[in-house]
Amino acid sequence: MKRKDFIILLWISLATAFFFFFFFNQEMTLENFAITFLISAMYSFIIGVGNGVINEFLNKKFPWSEETKKRAILSIISIVIANFVLVYLCNYINFVIIQKVATTERFFGGDYNFRNWFMINIALLISAFLHAKSFMSELSKTSKKEVVEQKLIAKSANAQFESLKNQLDPHFLFNSLNVLSSLIDENPSQAQKFTASMSKIYRYVLEQKDKELVTIEDEIEFAKTYCGLLKTRFEDSVNFIFDVKEDYLRKFVVPLSLQLLLENCIKHNLATSSKPLLIRIFTEGDTLCIENNLQIREQIKESAGIGLSNIVQRYSLLTKKNVFIEKSEDYFKVKLPILSEKPNPASIDTKSQDKAYERAKKRVKEIKGFYGNLISYCTVIPFLIFVNLYTRNNYYWFWWPLLGWGVGVASHAFQVFGIGISWQEKKIQEIMDKQKK
Incomplete structure (x- = not known):
C-alpha cells in the first residue's frame, strides 16, 4: 500500500475515535481518548491494510481488464473470508486482551456474535468500496490506454x-x-x-x-x-x-x-x-x-x-x-x-469494434450494478442491525432484510458472474448451430 493510503487510515482512525469518545464514553479523559484512538487505529489498520494487501495482490495476479469474471468471483470470496477472520481477530484483541470484558470461552461461545456480525458488515462495506474503486480505476486506465493506442x-x-x-x-x-x-x-x-x-x-x-x-x-x-x-x-x-x-x-x-x-x-x-x-x-x-x-x-x-x-x-x-x-x-x-466501398485505413474493423464496445459497455454496466447493490447491502444492513440492537428490542427483526436482501445479492452475483446471460447466449448459439447442420 502507498503512503497516501496509510494517511487515510490514520484520519479514519482519528474520526472514529472522536465519534466513539464523544457519544459512547462516559468519562471524558485524555487516557480514555488515547485508548479509544488506539482501538480505532487497530481496527482501521488491520482491516484496511488486510483488504488493501488482498486487493493489490488480486490486481497483479488477476487484473480487472483481463480476467473480469475470475477477478469478481475471487474478490467476493476473498473479502468475505478475509473480513470474517480480520473482524474476529480485532474483536478478540479488543474485548479479550485490551478491555478484558470477556473470556476466550465467552467470546467464541456466542455472546459476541451480534457484535462480530455488525463489524463484519462494516468491514465488508469498506472492502466492497475498495474493490469497486479498484475496478473503476482499472476501467478508467484501460479506457485511456486504448484511446491512446488507437490514436x-x-x-x-x-x-x-x-x-x-x-x-x-x-x-x-x-x-x-x-x-x-x-x-x-x-x-x-x-x-x-x-x-x-x-x-x-x-x-x-x-x-x-x-x-x-x-x-x-x-x-x-x-x-x-x-x-x-x-x-x-x-x-x-x-x-x-x-x-x-x-x-x-x-x-x-x-x-x-x-x-x-x-x-x-x-x-x-x-x-x-x-x-x-x-x-x-x-x-x-x-x-x-x-x-x-x-x-x-x-x-x-x-x-x-x-x-x-x-x-x-x-x-x-x-x-x-x-x-x-x-x-x-x-x-x-x-x-x-475489388472493394465495394471506401474503408478507413485506421479503422478496418470499425463495425466489429463497435459491437465489441457495446458488449463491453453492457458488461461493465452489469458489474457496476452488482457492486452498487453489494455496497448498498453492506451499508444499509449494518445500519438496520445497529438500530435494532440500539433500541434494545428483544425481537431481532433485522434478520428478515439481512437474509432476504442477501439472497437477492447472491442471485445478482450468480447472474452477473455465473450462469446468467452469457450462458443463455451460448445455448442459443448452440441451438442455432445445430439447426444449420
Whole structure:
C-alpha cells in the first residue's frame, strides 16, 4: 500500500475515535481518548491494510481488464473470508486482551456474535468500496490506454500509407523517363508523342496519388492510355486485352495499381514481334486480374521491388482482403481485391469494434450494478442491525432484510458472474448451430 493510503487510515482512525469518545464514553479523559484512538487505529489498520494487501495482490495476479469474471468471483470470496477472520481477530484483541470484558470461552461461545456480525458488515462495506474503486480505476486506465493506442495506430497507419503513396510519384517518373530515353534514340517522332501523352498521364498520377481508392473505371481508362504509350514503344511486341465487366466499374481499387503491374510485366518479361507479350486485364470473381504469358527476362540489376510490394502494403492498410499472386510455367497473374466501398485505413474493423464496445459497455454496466447493490447491502444492513440492537428490542427483526436482501445479492452475483446471460447466449448459439447442420 502507498503512503497516501496509510494517511487515510490514520484520519479514519482519528474520526472514529472522536465519534466513539464523544457519544459512547462516559468519562471524558485524555487516557480514555488515547485508548479509544488506539482501538480505532487497530481496527482501521488491520482491516484496511488486510483488504488493501488482498486487493493489490488480486490486481497483479488477476487484473480487472483481463480476467473480469475470475477477478469478481475471487474478490467476493476473498473479502468475505478475509473480513470474517480480520473482524474476529480485532474483536478478540479488543474485548479479550485490551478491555478484558470477556473470556476466550465467552467470546467464541456466542455472546459476541451480534457484535462480530455488525463489524463484519462494516468491514465488508469498506472492502466492497475498495474493490469497486479498484475496478473503476482499472476501467478508467484501460479506457485511456486504448484511446491512446488507437490514436497511435491511426497515426502510424496514416503515416505509413502516405509514405507508400509518395513512392508512386518518383517511381512513375523514373520509369517513364527511362522509356522516353529509349524512344529518343529509336524513334524521335514517337518520342515527341510519348512526351505529350506522358504529361497527360502524369497529371492523372498527381491527381490520384493522394487518394486512398479510385474507381475501376478511372483506373481502366488510365491503364488504356498508359498501354497506348507502351504500344508506342514496343509496337507489335506487346498486346493488351481488356475484359472488365461493367458491373464492377463503379467499385474501387488502390490508385495506380494497374500502372505498377503493367510496368512489372514489361520489366520482367521479353517482348518481341516474333514472341509478343500478351497482357490481359479482366475481372474474376471479386478480383481485378492482370495476367501475362511468362517470357522471363534475365535481370542484370536486381529489382527494387517497389511495384508489387507497394500494392500489397497499401491493400493491407485498407482491407483484410489479400492480394493473390499466381505463377505457373506459362503465366503470371496478380489478383487485386475489388472493394465495394471506401474503408478507413485506421479503422478496418470499425463495425466489429463497435459491437465489441457495446458488449463491453453492457458488461461493465452489469458489474457496476452488482457492486452498487453489494455496497448498498453492506451499508444499509449494518445500519438496520445497529438500530435494532440500539433500541434494545428483544425481537431481532433485522434478520428478515439481512437474509432476504442477501439472497437477492447472491442471485445478482450468480447472474452477473455465473450462469446468467452469457450462458443463455451460448445455448442459443448452440441451438442455432445445430439447426444449420
